Amino acid sequence: MATPTRPDKTLGESLQDHGLSRRGFLKLCAATASMMALPASMVPRIAAALEQAKRPSVIWLSFQECTGCTESLTRSHAPTLENLILDMVSLDYHHTLQAASGEAAEAARLTAMEANAGEYLVIVDGSIPGPDANPGFSTVAGHSNYDILMETVEHAAAVIAVGTCAAFGGLPQAKPNPTGAMSVMDLVKDKPVINVSGCPPVPMVITGVLAHYLTFGRLPELDGYGRPMAFFGQSIHDRCYRRPFYDKGLFAERFDDRGAKEGWCLYRLGCKGPTTYNACATMKWNSGTSWPIESGHPCLGCSEPSFWDAGGFYEPVSVPLTANPGTTLLTAGAVGAVVGGTAASVAKHRVKKANADRQPVTVEALEKTL
């Protein structure tokens, strides 16, 4: 966390200055491609681009969050590489990580904004009490989250919303949303917003997005939710190594049954993989060790909007959210029976009346029709 700088050297130059060999650079590019979830065949292009890349200034804002996203990033499974990537950027403000505190810290943010106006990146983690909410719900240095966000974003090149809270409102926004929590894209309409959702996001995805911006100088291709396609283009279900079991109809039904031991599909245990888009299945967690489904637990769907309100974590995707559906059904049935009974009684009465009032057909009456 040095003083904010306006880096003029390209990345290639600066890395050579650090004594990085060409083979080392090639290795860096291979790792970067992997991190960006780009095919290995892209390595030469990445090398060419990285050689010319420039270090951007980054301001990291933390709002209603749990610091899990930052934890995730700093526990990234490739710390050396991580450092390199962080070296590639100039992280000018991150109130959890930076050494400076108090007014000095805030001053660093303002200085960076001024020095790099129109070119700096803003990373946000945590949701924001909206403009109509009580601003006191979350403040930094006496300023509301909303004010800080809007002020910082005004001259930013782009905003990266890291974590489901920043991307979609997350836990703070779960019903009944007491703080009026909103996501970054709810509030920032005039700047490009990239959502890196997840609770927390896969660390490599956070760095991957940075690397992409760094490498190509522009934002990656995004999905309907503003998430980079490279990481969120496919659902957990589609990339899940247990998918063949789903296709074969082999399911674990309890956490201790044969299916669970055999590593069968966790759909019936509530896996939200089918509706969840994230890179866990390939990027994995904890230095590539494993990921939730590999360790036998269904996907919670943490990278999707409203995941806290999307039904029980152990209810299958197909189960409706209606509470006590059986009771609702019975009650509605009973109401129906009463309604039908009433209607039918009226009808039945009409039948009886028709029978009682019925005039017998006589020969005379028949003769009249001839």
Next chain:
Amino acid sequence: MPESDPMSAHPATPNGCQGTPRSFGNALPVLNEIRHALEKLVTTGEETRIDLSALPFGPGDLDRLTDWLGTGEVEATVDALGPTRVQETAIPGVWLVDYHNSEQQRLTLHIEVAPVPEILRPQPQDLADALNQLDARLEQETGTTPLSS
């Protein structure tokens, strides 16, 4: 191979409580992809890289794949930004290139289908520099400038 088996799928994973990992059937398609790549290399000379860390492997799938590929004659380590271990498989032209950082954590794992993996080859700019370097050393030894022809 040493304790930190570079070709093992999950160097950091202790053996699962179930013992032997099962195959989840995701390795076979990769083998087919390698076959295609090899065919391309033989017929057109085009090289291919496959990023294994981007594939949805289940526990055991990678081990199965490396078992299938076997071990060839060449093994090399490149020491740049941490060790990169290059292992020829039993199939000539198919290489496993395992990129690690200085803390022995894998950055990524590639299969390269090429006569020689790119990371083993000197880079063109380095070659250009090499001549100068050698000249400098010769000059130092003999005090004369070598004839350039």
Next chain:
Amino acid sequence: MSAQESTLSLERGLAAFRAEIDAPTAAFFSSCVHCGICAQSCPFYLETGDPKYTPILKLEPLRRVWEAEFTLWGRIKRLLGLEQKVTDAMLAEWEELLYDSCSMCGRCSLVCPVGNDLAYMIRKTREGMVQSGHAPEGLINASIRAVTTGSPMGLQWKTLAVQIKHVEASTGLEVPIDKTGVDYMVLLSSMEIINFPEYLEAITKIFDHAGVTWTLSTECFEATNAGIQIGNKDIAAQLVERVVAAAEKLKVPNVISPECGHAFTAIRWEGPNLIGRRYPFRVFHIVEVLETLRAAGRLKTEGKETDRLSMHDPCNLARKSGVIQQQRNLMDLVADDFVDLKEHGRYQWCCGAGGGVSSNERAEPLKMAAFKRKKAQIEEVEPARMVTMCATCRTQLEEGLEEFNMDIPVVGLTEMIADHLVEKDATAEEEPQA
């Protein structure tokens, strides 16, 4: 009752439709998916190819009343003005569909995949048709004659008395009249009396042979019921009451319905409901009685018909009353070469004349068209003669076969049995107990 009130009207028709709707009707209409299979079982559709004869469509007037007045959804539609109304013009159009092109054979009731009993509903719909003044002239006249003269053909006892004399003369047996305490009261149909007098002679011989005590009633000899055909319970009930009164007067335990399909349905199944009480006697079709006698070994026959015979099951007897095996057992008694039509018994095809079609002169072309189904069935089997046990069917078969120049005589089963009875001699003078 004023003259105004006694006039049949749309309003009375709608009230009658309303009065006919019950749980089965509601279940049936609720279940129809418009699959069109019923058409595949209707000779009137199959032989004309006109989709308007699709059975379920014939019930549209009743269905509309049901939907508008007996379903929640229908009531909502009604409030929104989306109700499909039943009008006089509509009923006039439907008269042909409900009478001319439906013999109430009930075949559709047997094939409908969702289980709709369409014939049951046709019967109900006709109630509304009569009350609204949309019944065919032929059936109205038959009904008036039946009520006023006791016979739909206007036949009177004196005509029957002449027949009885003939029978007594040719058989040398007595035809019992108004005897009390006998086992059976025998009913006849006017059509039999006129067209097939052999029937009376046959039962006289058979009952004498088997030692059955029986009687005719001068108060009521007519079994047929025009009220059932036209579809009016008032007239039908009046006619049934006459039978019940005669049987009660003669204190008979059993009443025999003649070789006539609808008469059996009328007196056996509808009668008690028309008069609203159980009978103090039981009702049998003559074929049932003959089969009981045969099973008890009381029919001694000799010789068998040797030509190829096939049989037409009357709808009312077979499909609608479950008398199927009985006639086959009787055939085996007297026929060597009996072969069934391909679809017979409960899946038999109607001759085309039932349900009042034969009394409805206007329906003649449709009646003949529908017969083509039967004709095709007969051609498949190529019998020398056809056997049946319903005078209406028999007349229709005779007319139809003649129309298509097919030389296949039609005989009544009862007569055929009578022809093969062992001549009564001295040794047969055992104890003829009932």
Next chain:
Amino acid sequence: MSQAMDFLLWTKGPMFTIAMVIFAVGLLARLVEIFVLGRATNYAEPRANEWLPGFRTVLTRTVADPGTFERAPFNVVVGWVWHIGFLMALLLFIPHIELIKGVLGISWPGLANPVIDFFTAVTLLSLVATLVHRMAHPVKRHISTVEDYLVWTIVFLVVLTGYLAYHRLVSPYPLALGMHILCAEIFLIMLPFTKLTHIFTAFIARWYNGAAFGRKGVQS
């Protein structure tokens, strides 16, 4: 598109409740409307008890008699195929079983997904065939109403969206699944007010039919 997940949650939440309530109210009202009407006392001496023949017809009417099969083989076979396919997909697909378990608390074993997939594809094809048949056959064309086409459409859409969702042919998946659930909900809502009621009333109708014939000694 960006609202796919919200849409899915809406179909799984409030919309499901609405559909379920309308379905239950409508269906029960419908059934009660039928049963309350009752039947008149039958005084005619029966040949047999009506209960057993009634239940027998409930089962036997599922299979067409040979003559009908001969005259309308297409109707019979295609009708059978799509009904079976639809029921298999509805009742034996694991996610559906989970749904039923979630709502009613009862469950049963399901079939492997590829089997369901096959039957779903067959169902789709036969549904198209029924539509063509409905428009081409003179009787069916003549008796068809707007309701028939409406009901066909919703049934087809339910199966089609299910097929698309299973094969993840619509992206994003929450949108595909949401469309499928919504179609199923429209199906549920329409059920009590259209001929779809036959899903329940056909068994009642068959029983009445079998009982009426059975009482007269005929197994209908």
